[in-house]
Amino acid sequence: MRFLPLASKILHILATIGFLLVSWQIFSILLDTPAFPPPEQAVRSFLKIFRSDLAGHLGVSFYRIMFSLVVATILGVPLGLFLGKSKKADRLSAPFIYLTYPVPKVVFLPIILILLGIGNTSKIVLITLIVFYQILVTTRDAAKNLPKEYILSIRSLRATERELYQHIYFPACLPAILTSLRLGLGTAMAVLFLVETYATREGIGFFIMDSWSSLAYDQMFAGIIAMGLMGFILYLLLDFGEKVLCSWVNP
Amino acid sequence: MDYIYIRSLQVDYLQNNQTIAALENVNLSLPQASTGVIIGPSGCGKSTLLSILANLNPNYEGRVLLNGKTPRESRDTALILQEYGLLPWKTVWDNVKLGLQIRGIPKNKIASRTEDILKKLGLLSLRKRFPTQLSGGQRQRVAIARSLILEPKLLLMDEPFSSLDALTREEMQDLLLELWKETHLTILIITHNIEEAVFLGQKIFIMSACPGTIIQEFENPLAGDHTARGKMEFLEMCSILRSYFRRGEKDALSPACL
Numbered sequence: 001m002r003f004l005p006l007a008s009k010i011l012h013i014l015a016t017i018g019f020l021l022v023s024w025q026i027f028s029i030l031l032d033t034p035a036f037p038p039p040e041q042a043v044r045s046f047l048k049i050f051r052s053d054l055a056g057h058l059g060v061s062f063y064r065i066m067f068s069l070v071v072a073t074i075l076g077v078p079l080g081l082f083l084g085k086s087k088k089a090d091r092l093s094a095p096f097i098y099l100t101y102p103v104p105k106v107v108f109l110p111i112i113l114i115l116l117g118i119g120n121t122s123k124i125v126l127i128t129l130i131v132f133y134q135i136l137v138t139t140r141d142a143a144k145n146l147p148k149e150y151i152l153s154i155r156s157l158r159a160t161e162r163e164l165y166q167h168i169y170f171p172a173c174l175p176a177i178l179t180s181l182r183l184g185l186g187t188a189m190a191v192l193f194l195v196e197t198y199a200t201r202e203g204i205g206f207f208i209m210d211s212w213s214s215l216a217y218d219q220m221f222a223g224i225i226a227m228g229l230m231g232f233i234l235y236l237l238l239d240f241g242e243k244v245l246c247s248w249v250n251p
Numbered sequence: 252m253d254y255i256y257i258r259s260l261q262v263d264y265l266q267n268n269q270t271i272a273a274l275e276n277v278n279l280s281l282p283q284a285s286t287g288v289i290i291g292p293s294g295c296g297k298s299t300l301l302s303i304l305a306n307l308n309p310n311y312e313g314r315v316l317l318n319g320k321t322p323r324e325s326r327d328t329a330l331i332l333q334e335y336g337l338l339p340w341k342t343v344w345d346n347v348k349l350g351l352q353i354r355g356i357p358k359n360k361i362a363s364r365t366e367d368i369l370k371k372l373g374l375l376s377l378r379k380r381f382p383t384q385l386s387g388g389q390r391q392r393v394a395i396a397r398s399l400i401l402e403p404k405l406l407l408m409d410e411p412f413s414s415l416d417a418l419t420r421e422e423m424q425d426l427l428l429e430l431w432k433e434t435h436l437t438i439l440i441i442t443h444n445i446e447e448a449v450f451l452g453q454k455i456f457i458m459s460a461c462p463g464t465i466i467q468e469f470e471n472p473l474a475g476d477h478t479a480r481g482k483m484e485f486l487e488m489c490s491i492l493r494s495y496f497r498r499g500e501k502d503a504l505s506p507a508c509l
Protein backbone atom coordinates (compact mmCIF):
# COMPACT_ATOMS: atom_id res chain seq x y z
CA MET A 1 0.00 0.00 0.00
CA ARG A 2 2.79 2.41 0.95
CA PHE A 3 4.70 1.62 -2.17
CA LEU A 4 2.10 2.98 -4.56
CA PRO A 5 1.96 6.61 -3.39
CA LEU A 6 5.76 6.72 -3.20
CA ALA A 7 6.13 5.32 -6.73
CA SER A 8 3.59 7.76 -8.11
CA LYS A 9 5.35 10.62 -6.32
CA ILE A 10 8.69 9.70 -7.82
CA LEU A 11 7.07 9.34 -11.22
CA HIS A 12 5.53 12.77 -10.79
CA ILE A 13 8.90 14.32 -9.93
CA LEU A 14 10.57 12.60 -12.89
CA ALA A 15 7.83 13.82 -15.23
CA THR A 16 8.25 17.36 -13.92
CA ILE A 17 12.03 17.21 -14.45
CA GLY A 18 11.37 15.92 -17.96
CA PHE A 19 9.00 18.79 -18.62
CA LEU A 20 11.53 21.35 -17.38
CA LEU A 21 14.30 19.83 -19.53
CA VAL A 22 12.11 19.88 -22.64
CA SER A 23 11.12 23.50 -22.01
CA TRP A 24 14.77 24.38 -21.50
CA GLN A 25 15.68 22.67 -24.77
CA ILE A 26 12.95 24.55 -26.64
CA PHE A 27 14.08 27.88 -25.17
CA SER A 28 17.69 27.28 -26.06
CA ILE A 29 16.72 26.46 -29.66
CA LEU A 30 14.48 29.52 -29.88
CA LEU A 31 17.00 31.89 -28.29
CA ASP A 32 19.90 30.44 -30.24
CA THR A 33 22.67 32.07 -28.21
CA PRO A 34 25.75 30.62 -26.54
CA ALA A 35 24.55 32.28 -23.30
CA PHE A 36 21.67 29.78 -23.13
CA PRO A 37 23.14 26.36 -23.87
CA PRO A 38 20.87 23.31 -24.23
CA PRO A 39 20.37 21.20 -21.09
CA GLU A 40 22.50 18.37 -22.39
CA GLN A 41 25.59 20.59 -22.49
CA ALA A 42 24.91 21.97 -19.02
CA VAL A 43 24.33 18.53 -17.50
CA ARG A 44 27.49 17.19 -19.13
CA SER A 45 29.45 20.10 -17.75
CA PHE A 46 27.83 19.56 -14.34
CA LEU A 47 28.92 15.93 -14.28
CA LYS A 48 32.41 16.79 -15.48
CA ILE A 49 33.24 19.50 -12.99
CA PHE A 50 31.15 18.36 -10.06
CA ARG A 51 33.86 16.54 -8.18
CA SER A 52 36.77 18.74 -9.18
CA ASP A 53 35.19 22.12 -8.71
CA LEU A 54 31.47 22.39 -7.99
CA ALA A 55 31.28 20.16 -4.93
CA GLY A 56 33.62 22.44 -2.98
CA HIS A 57 31.61 25.55 -3.78
CA LEU A 58 28.38 23.71 -3.06
CA GLY A 59 29.71 22.62 0.32
CA VAL A 60 30.57 26.19 1.29
CA SER A 61 27.14 27.45 0.22
CA PHE A 62 25.40 24.61 2.00
CA TYR A 63 27.31 25.40 5.17
CA ARG A 64 26.35 29.09 4.97
CA ILE A 65 22.67 28.33 4.39
CA MET A 66 22.38 25.66 7.04
CA PHE A 67 24.26 27.65 9.64
CA SER A 68 22.05 30.68 9.01
CA LEU A 69 18.82 28.67 9.11
CA VAL A 70 19.81 26.94 12.33
CA VAL A 71 20.83 30.15 14.08
CA ALA A 72 17.71 31.98 12.84
CA THR A 73 15.54 29.14 14.14
CA ILE A 74 17.27 28.96 17.50
CA LEU A 75 16.79 32.71 17.96
CA GLY A 76 13.46 33.23 16.22
CA VAL A 77 11.36 30.36 17.53
CA PRO A 78 11.75 30.89 21.30
CA LEU A 79 11.44 34.64 20.96
CA GLY A 80 8.37 34.30 18.70
CA LEU A 81 6.73 31.89 21.14
CA PHE A 82 7.47 34.20 24.03
CA LEU A 83 6.05 37.27 22.26
CA GLY A 84 2.98 35.30 21.18
CA LYS A 85 2.38 34.11 24.73
CA SER A 86 3.07 37.30 26.64
CA LYS A 87 0.70 40.11 25.70
CA LYS A 88 2.84 42.65 27.48
CA ALA A 89 6.06 41.71 25.72
CA ASP A 90 4.21 41.68 22.42
CA ARG A 91 2.82 45.16 23.00
CA LEU A 92 6.24 46.48 23.91
CA SER A 93 7.99 44.91 20.94
CA ALA A 94 5.31 45.31 18.27
CA PRO A 95 6.28 48.84 17.13
CA PHE A 96 9.90 47.80 16.87
CA ILE A 97 9.08 44.75 14.80
CA TYR A 98 6.63 46.59 12.55
CA LEU A 99 9.14 49.37 11.91
CA THR A 100 12.09 47.11 11.22
CA TYR A 101 10.42 44.12 9.56
CA PRO A 102 9.54 45.81 6.23
CA VAL A 103 13.04 47.28 5.79
CA PRO A 104 14.78 45.03 3.27
CA LYS A 105 17.75 43.79 5.26
CA VAL A 106 19.95 43.42 2.18
CA VAL A 107 20.48 47.17 2.28
CA PHE A 108 22.64 46.52 5.33
CA LEU A 109 25.04 44.44 3.25
CA PRO A 110 27.65 47.20 2.97
CA ILE A 111 27.56 48.05 6.65
CA ILE A 112 27.70 44.39 7.64
CA LEU A 113 30.68 43.90 5.35
CA ILE A 114 32.43 46.85 6.97
CA LEU A 115 31.67 45.70 10.49
CA LEU A 116 32.18 41.96 10.14
CA GLY A 117 34.63 41.71 7.28
CA ILE A 118 34.35 39.78 4.06
CA GLY A 119 34.54 36.29 5.53
CA ASN A 120 31.76 33.84 6.19
CA THR A 121 30.49 35.70 9.26
CA SER A 122 29.10 38.68 7.38
CA LYS A 123 27.29 36.45 4.90
CA ILE A 124 25.82 34.22 7.57
CA VAL A 125 24.76 37.21 9.67
CA LEU A 126 22.87 38.80 6.79
CA ILE A 127 21.03 35.62 5.81
CA THR A 128 20.29 34.89 9.45
CA LEU A 129 18.91 38.37 10.02
CA ILE A 130 16.49 38.06 7.10
CA VAL A 131 15.27 34.56 7.88
CA PHE A 132 15.10 35.34 11.61
CA TYR A 133 12.45 38.00 11.02
CA GLN A 134 10.29 35.68 8.94
CA ILE A 135 10.44 32.95 11.56
CA LEU A 136 9.88 35.40 14.41
CA VAL A 137 6.77 37.00 12.94
CA THR A 138 5.18 33.73 11.79
CA THR A 139 5.86 31.98 15.09
CA ARG A 140 4.61 34.91 17.13
CA ASP A 141 1.36 35.10 15.16
CA ALA A 142 0.79 31.36 15.42
CA ALA A 143 1.33 31.46 19.19
CA LYS A 144 -0.89 34.49 19.54
CA ASN A 145 -3.81 32.88 17.73
CA LEU A 146 -3.74 29.65 19.68
CA PRO A 147 -7.25 28.67 20.87
CA LYS A 148 -7.69 29.51 24.52
CA GLU A 149 -9.12 26.10 25.44
CA TYR A 150 -5.80 24.36 24.90
CA ILE A 151 -4.12 26.68 27.33
CA LEU A 152 -6.96 26.53 29.87
CA SER A 153 -7.20 22.78 29.75
CA ILE A 154 -3.55 22.35 30.63
CA ARG A 155 -3.44 25.25 33.04
CA SER A 156 -6.24 23.59 34.97
CA LEU A 157 -3.79 20.71 35.42
CA ARG A 158 -1.51 23.27 37.07
CA ALA A 159 1.16 23.16 34.43
CA THR A 160 4.22 25.35 34.89
CA GLU A 161 5.29 27.95 32.33
CA ARG A 162 7.89 25.59 30.95
CA GLU A 163 5.28 22.87 30.55
CA LEU A 164 3.00 25.30 28.73
CA TYR A 165 5.76 25.85 26.18
CA GLN A 166 6.61 22.18 26.04
CA HIS A 167 3.11 20.74 25.67
CA ILE A 168 1.19 23.59 24.05
CA TYR A 169 3.04 26.46 22.44
CA PHE A 170 5.90 24.66 20.77
CA PRO A 171 4.04 21.66 19.31
CA ALA A 172 1.03 23.78 18.33
CA CYS A 173 3.20 26.26 16.45
CA LEU A 174 5.49 23.68 14.87
CA PRO A 175 3.59 23.50 11.55
CA ALA A 176 3.74 27.30 11.27
CA ILE A 177 7.43 27.24 12.19
CA LEU A 178 8.17 24.71 9.45
CA THR A 179 6.19 26.76 6.93
CA SER A 180 8.17 29.84 7.87
CA LEU A 181 11.38 27.83 7.50
CA ARG A 182 10.31 26.79 4.02
CA LEU A 183 9.57 30.39 3.05
CA GLY A 184 12.77 31.44 4.78
CA LEU A 185 14.74 28.89 2.80
CA GLY A 186 13.58 30.45 -0.49
CA THR A 187 14.62 33.89 0.72
CA ALA A 188 17.87 32.56 2.11
CA MET A 189 18.82 31.04 -1.25
CA ALA A 190 18.19 34.35 -3.00
CA VAL A 191 20.21 36.28 -0.45
CA LEU A 192 22.92 33.65 -0.53
CA PHE A 193 23.42 34.24 -4.22
CA LEU A 194 23.64 37.96 -3.65
CA VAL A 195 26.16 37.79 -0.80
CA GLU A 196 28.28 35.30 -2.70
CA THR A 197 28.71 37.61 -5.61
CA TYR A 198 30.60 40.07 -3.38
CA ALA A 199 34.10 39.76 -2.02
CA THR A 200 34.41 35.99 -2.00
CA ARG A 201 36.02 33.28 -4.10
CA GLU A 202 33.94 30.49 -2.67
CA GLY A 203 30.34 29.42 -2.93
CA ILE A 204 27.96 28.57 -5.68
CA GLY A 205 27.00 32.22 -6.23
CA PHE A 206 30.62 33.10 -6.86
CA PHE A 207 30.96 30.10 -9.16
CA ILE A 208 28.02 31.19 -11.28
CA MET A 209 29.22 34.78 -11.59
CA ASP A 210 32.79 33.66 -12.23
CA SER A 211 31.69 31.33 -15.02
CA TRP A 212 29.59 34.11 -16.45
CA SER A 213 32.45 36.58 -16.56
CA SER A 214 34.71 34.01 -18.22
CA LEU A 215 31.96 33.25 -20.75
CA ALA A 216 31.78 29.58 -19.68
CA TYR A 217 28.03 29.41 -20.05
CA ASP A 218 27.75 25.64 -19.77
CA GLN A 219 29.57 25.88 -16.43
CA MET A 220 27.34 28.75 -15.37
CA PHE A 221 24.31 26.57 -15.96
CA ALA A 222 25.99 23.69 -14.18
CA GLY A 223 26.18 26.07 -11.20
CA ILE A 224 22.51 26.94 -11.57
CA ILE A 225 21.64 23.24 -11.62
CA ALA A 226 23.72 22.75 -8.47
CA MET A 227 21.97 25.61 -6.70
CA GLY A 228 18.57 24.26 -7.74
CA LEU A 229 19.48 20.80 -6.51
CA MET A 230 20.63 22.15 -3.19
CA GLY A 231 17.34 23.99 -2.71
CA PHE A 232 15.37 20.93 -3.73
CA ILE A 233 17.17 18.68 -1.28
CA LEU A 234 16.70 21.18 1.54
CA TYR A 235 12.99 21.37 0.74
CA LEU A 236 12.77 17.59 0.82
CA LEU A 237 14.47 17.59 4.21
CA LEU A 238 11.98 20.11 5.56
CA ASP A 239 9.11 18.10 4.11
CA PHE A 240 10.43 15.00 5.76
CA GLY A 241 10.80 16.85 9.05
CA GLU A 242 7.20 17.99 8.81
CA LYS A 243 5.95 14.46 8.15
CA VAL A 244 7.78 13.13 11.17
CA LEU A 245 7.16 15.98 13.59
CA CYS A 246 3.67 17.07 12.57
CA SER A 247 2.02 13.78 11.71
CA TRP A 248 -1.08 14.99 13.56
CA VAL A 249 -1.85 17.65 10.94
CA ASN A 250 -2.73 15.13 8.24
CA PRO A 251 -2.93 11.84 10.08
CA MET B 252 -21.04 17.45 54.23
CA ASP B 253 -20.95 19.96 51.37
CA TYR B 254 -18.11 19.50 48.94
CA ILE B 255 -18.81 22.77 47.17
CA TYR B 256 -19.67 25.69 49.40
CA ILE B 257 -20.19 29.11 47.85
CA ARG B 258 -21.46 32.16 49.72
CA SER B 259 -21.96 35.72 48.42
CA LEU B 260 -19.77 35.17 45.42
CA GLN B 261 -19.25 38.32 43.39
CA VAL B 262 -17.23 38.64 40.19
CA ASP B 263 -16.80 41.94 38.37
CA TYR B 264 -15.04 42.71 35.16
CA LEU B 265 -14.22 45.92 33.36
CA GLN B 266 -15.74 46.74 30.00
CA ASN B 267 -15.28 50.20 28.43
CA ASN B 268 -14.24 51.54 31.83
CA GLN B 269 -17.48 50.32 33.39
CA THR B 270 -17.63 47.72 36.08
CA ILE B 271 -19.99 44.94 35.10
CA ALA B 272 -21.02 42.17 37.43
CA ALA B 273 -20.53 38.75 35.84
CA LEU B 274 -21.74 37.05 39.00
CA GLU B 275 -23.63 38.61 41.89
CA ASN B 276 -24.40 37.13 45.27
CA VAL B 277 -24.14 33.53 44.16
CA ASN B 278 -24.84 30.96 46.87
CA LEU B 279 -24.48 27.29 46.18
CA SER B 280 -23.97 24.13 48.18
CA LEU B 281 -23.38 20.70 46.76
CA PRO B 282 -22.93 17.68 49.05
CA GLN B 283 -19.98 15.35 48.67
CA ALA B 284 -20.41 12.51 46.17
CA SER B 285 -23.51 14.06 44.64
CA THR B 286 -24.24 15.52 41.23
CA GLY B 287 -25.24 19.10 40.54
CA VAL B 288 -26.34 20.73 37.33
CA ILE B 289 -26.39 24.42 36.51
CA ILE B 290 -28.66 25.60 33.73
CA GLY B 291 -29.23 29.12 32.53
CA PRO B 292 -29.20 31.35 29.48
CA SER B 293 -26.04 32.18 27.55
CA GLY B 294 -23.94 34.85 29.16
CA CYS B 295 -25.27 34.29 32.67
CA GLY B 296 -21.81 33.62 34.02
CA LYS B 297 -22.00 29.82 34.27
CA SER B 298 -18.58 29.37 32.77
CA THR B 299 -17.16 32.12 34.97
CA LEU B 300 -18.42 30.18 37.97
CA LEU B 301 -16.68 27.02 36.80
CA SER B 302 -13.45 28.87 36.07
CA ILE B 303 -13.40 30.07 39.68
CA LEU B 304 -13.94 26.57 41.02
CA ALA B 305 -11.20 25.28 38.69
CA ASN B 306 -8.78 27.92 39.98
CA LEU B 307 -8.47 29.57 36.57
CA ASN B 308 -9.84 32.85 37.83
CA PRO B 309 -8.56 34.16 41.17
CA ASN B 310 -10.36 37.51 40.94
CA TYR B 311 -13.52 37.12 43.00
CA GLU B 312 -15.06 38.26 46.22
CA GLY B 313 -16.95 36.06 48.63
CA ARG B 314 -16.40 32.64 50.06
CA VAL B 315 -15.64 29.64 47.88
CA LEU B 316 -14.66 26.38 49.50
CA LEU B 317 -14.05 22.96 47.99
CA ASN B 318 -14.04 20.35 50.68
CA GLY B 319 -13.01 23.07 53.08
CA LYS B 320 -10.18 24.42 50.92
CA THR B 321 -10.03 27.41 48.60
CA PRO B 322 -9.85 26.59 44.86
CA ARG B 323 -6.21 27.63 44.99
CA GLU B 324 -5.38 25.12 47.67
CA SER B 325 -7.53 22.32 46.38
CA ARG B 326 -5.71 19.86 44.13
CA ASP B 327 -8.56 17.46 43.54
CA THR B 328 -10.49 19.28 40.84
CA ALA B 329 -10.71 18.20 37.20
CA LEU B 330 -12.24 20.30 34.45
CA ILE B 331 -13.72 19.20 31.14
CA LEU B 332 -14.37 21.99 28.69
CA GLN B 333 -17.00 22.41 26.01
CA GLU B 334 -14.69 21.54 23.15
CA TYR B 335 -12.94 18.92 25.26
CA GLY B 336 -9.63 20.79 25.29
CA LEU B 337 -7.82 17.76 23.87
CA LEU B 338 -4.50 18.61 22.29
CA PRO B 339 -4.65 17.77 18.57
CA TRP B 340 -0.88 17.19 18.38
CA LYS B 341 -0.95 14.45 21.00
CA THR B 342 -2.28 10.95 20.53
CA VAL B 343 -5.05 9.60 22.73
CA TRP B 344 -2.41 7.96 24.91
CA ASP B 345 -0.33 11.12 25.28
CA ASN B 346 -3.40 13.26 25.93
CA VAL B 347 -4.61 10.98 28.70
CA LYS B 348 -1.28 10.66 30.46
CA LEU B 349 -0.57 14.40 30.34
CA GLY B 350 -1.94 15.16 33.78
CA LEU B 351 0.19 12.48 35.42
CA GLN B 352 3.21 13.69 33.49
CA ILE B 353 2.69 17.22 34.76
CA ARG B 354 2.34 15.94 38.31
CA GLY B 355 5.71 14.27 37.98
CA ILE B 356 4.50 10.68 38.50
CA PRO B 357 7.18 8.04 37.69
CA LYS B 358 7.10 6.79 34.11
CA ASN B 359 6.23 3.15 34.77
CA LYS B 360 3.28 4.18 36.94
CA ILE B 361 2.09 6.57 34.25
CA ALA B 362 2.05 3.76 31.70
CA SER B 363 0.10 1.33 33.84
CA ARG B 364 -2.44 3.90 35.02
CA THR B 365 -2.96 5.18 31.48
CA GLU B 366 -3.53 1.69 30.24
CA ASP B 367 -6.02 0.97 33.03
CA ILE B 368 -8.14 4.03 32.43
CA LEU B 369 -8.13 3.57 28.64
CA LYS B 370 -9.28 0.00 29.09
CA LYS B 371 -12.03 1.06 31.44
CA LEU B 372 -13.39 3.58 28.94
CA GLY B 373 -12.98 1.26 25.96
CA LEU B 374 -10.33 3.40 24.36
CA LEU B 375 -7.30 1.14 24.41
CA SER B 376 -7.55 0.22 20.74
CA LEU B 377 -7.64 3.92 19.82
CA ARG B 378 -4.57 4.88 21.84
CA LYS B 379 -2.38 5.72 18.86
CA ARG B 380 -4.94 7.93 17.15
CA PHE B 381 -5.01 11.69 17.14
CA PRO B 382 -8.15 13.51 18.32
CA THR B 383 -9.07 14.50 14.75
CA GLN B 384 -9.35 10.80 13.92
CA LEU B 385 -12.03 10.23 16.58
CA SER B 386 -15.78 10.69 16.63
CA GLY B 387 -17.34 13.24 18.96
CA GLY B 388 -18.31 10.58 21.49
CA GLN B 389 -14.85 9.05 21.45
CA ARG B 390 -13.27 12.45 21.96
CA GLN B 391 -15.52 13.04 24.94
CA ARG B 392 -14.48 9.68 26.38
CA VAL B 393 -10.84 10.69 26.02
CA ALA B 394 -11.56 13.95 27.79
CA ILE B 395 -13.21 12.05 30.64
CA ALA B 396 -10.32 9.56 30.78
CA ARG B 397 -7.88 12.43 30.94
CA SER B 398 -9.69 13.90 33.90
CA LEU B 399 -10.37 10.67 35.79
CA ILE B 400 -6.80 9.46 35.57
CA LEU B 401 -5.92 12.11 38.13
CA GLU B 402 -8.43 10.56 40.55
CA PRO B 403 -10.10 13.86 41.29
CA LYS B 404 -12.73 14.35 43.96
CA LEU B 405 -14.56 17.03 42.01
CA LEU B 406 -15.34 16.89 38.32
CA LEU B 407 -16.43 20.09 36.60
CA MET B 408 -17.95 19.88 33.14
CA ASP B 409 -18.80 22.82 30.90
CA GLU B 410 -21.51 21.75 28.44
CA PRO B 411 -19.70 18.48 27.89
CA PHE B 412 -22.15 16.82 25.56
CA SER B 413 -23.48 19.80 23.63
CA SER B 414 -21.93 18.89 20.31
CA LEU B 415 -22.93 15.22 20.34
CA ASP B 416 -25.86 13.66 18.50
CA ALA B 417 -28.83 12.58 20.61
CA LEU B 418 -27.92 8.88 20.88
CA THR B 419 -24.27 9.45 21.67
CA ARG B 420 -25.30 12.07 24.17
CA GLU B 421 -27.50 9.60 26.05
CA GLU B 422 -24.75 7.02 25.91
CA MET B 423 -22.30 9.47 27.43
CA GLN B 424 -24.79 10.48 30.10
CA ASP B 425 -25.17 6.81 31.05
CA LEU B 426 -21.42 6.37 31.11
CA LEU B 427 -21.00 9.40 33.32
CA LEU B 428 -23.57 8.07 35.79
CA GLU B 429 -21.88 4.71 35.85
CA LEU B 430 -18.52 6.31 36.58
CA TRP B 431 -20.07 8.48 39.24
CA LYS B 432 -21.60 5.51 41.04
CA GLU B 433 -18.29 3.74 40.92
CA THR B 434 -16.00 6.56 42.01
CA HIS B 435 -18.23 8.62 44.33
CA LEU B 436 -17.07 11.78 42.68
CA THR B 437 -18.74 15.10 43.25
CA ILE B 438 -19.81 16.30 39.82
CA LEU B 439 -20.94 19.76 38.75
CA ILE B 440 -22.16 20.11 35.19
CA ILE B 441 -23.17 23.11 33.14
CA THR B 442 -25.70 22.45 30.43
CA HIS B 443 -28.22 24.08 28.16
CA ASN B 444 -30.21 20.91 27.95
CA ILE B 445 -33.13 20.55 30.34
CA GLU B 446 -33.57 16.78 29.92
CA GLU B 447 -29.87 16.36 30.62
CA ALA B 448 -30.22 18.43 33.77
CA VAL B 449 -33.06 16.27 35.07
CA PHE B 450 -31.31 13.05 34.17
CA LEU B 451 -27.96 13.94 35.72
CA GLY B 452 -28.50 16.45 38.51
CA GLN B 453 -29.48 15.47 42.02
CA LYS B 454 -29.45 19.18 42.61
CA ILE B 455 -30.41 21.56 39.84
CA PHE B 456 -29.51 25.24 39.96
CA ILE B 457 -31.17 27.72 37.64
CA MET B 458 -29.23 30.86 36.85
CA SER B 459 -30.42 34.13 35.42
CA ALA B 460 -28.32 36.63 33.52
CA CYS B 461 -27.61 40.25 34.43
CA PRO B 462 -26.62 39.88 37.06
CA GLY B 463 -25.62 36.26 36.89
CA THR B 464 -27.02 34.63 39.95
CA ILE B 465 -28.87 31.51 41.04
CA ILE B 466 -32.59 32.18 41.07
CA GLN B 467 -33.90 28.74 41.95
CA GLU B 468 -32.67 25.48 43.32
CA PHE B 469 -34.34 22.05 43.05
CA GLU B 470 -33.78 18.74 44.71
CA ASN B 471 -34.25 16.15 41.98
CA PRO B 472 -34.99 12.58 43.12
CA LEU B 473 -35.18 11.37 39.52
CA ALA B 474 -31.50 11.86 38.82
CA GLY B 475 -29.47 8.80 37.99
CA ASP B 476 -32.47 6.59 37.29
CA HIS B 477 -31.92 4.91 33.94
CA THR B 478 -35.60 4.18 33.58
CA ALA B 479 -36.69 7.73 34.38
CA ARG B 480 -36.32 9.20 30.90
CA GLY B 481 -39.84 8.29 29.72
CA LYS B 482 -41.71 8.66 33.02
CA MET B 483 -44.41 11.21 33.72
CA GLU B 484 -42.57 12.77 36.68
CA PHE B 485 -39.52 13.22 34.49
CA LEU B 486 -41.47 15.17 31.92
CA GLU B 487 -43.19 17.22 34.63
CA MET B 488 -39.84 18.11 36.17
CA CYS B 489 -38.61 19.15 32.74
CA SER B 490 -41.59 21.38 32.20
CA ILE B 491 -41.17 23.07 35.60
CA LEU B 492 -37.52 23.70 34.86
CA ARG B 493 -38.39 25.01 31.43
CA SER B 494 -40.63 27.71 32.88
CA TYR B 495 -37.89 28.86 35.25
CA PHE B 496 -35.33 28.66 32.50
CA ARG B 497 -37.53 30.97 30.39
CA ARG B 498 -37.69 33.42 33.25
CA GLY B 499 -33.91 33.46 33.38
CA GLU B 500 -33.80 34.03 29.67
CA LYS B 501 -36.21 36.94 29.90
CA ASP B 502 -33.87 38.55 32.38
CA ALA B 503 -31.15 38.18 29.82
CA LEU B 504 -33.18 40.38 27.48
CA SER B 505 -33.97 43.04 30.07
CA PRO B 506 -32.65 46.57 29.43
CA ALA B 507 -30.11 46.30 32.22
CA CYS B 508 -28.55 43.42 30.34
CA LEU B 509 -28.33 45.05 26.93
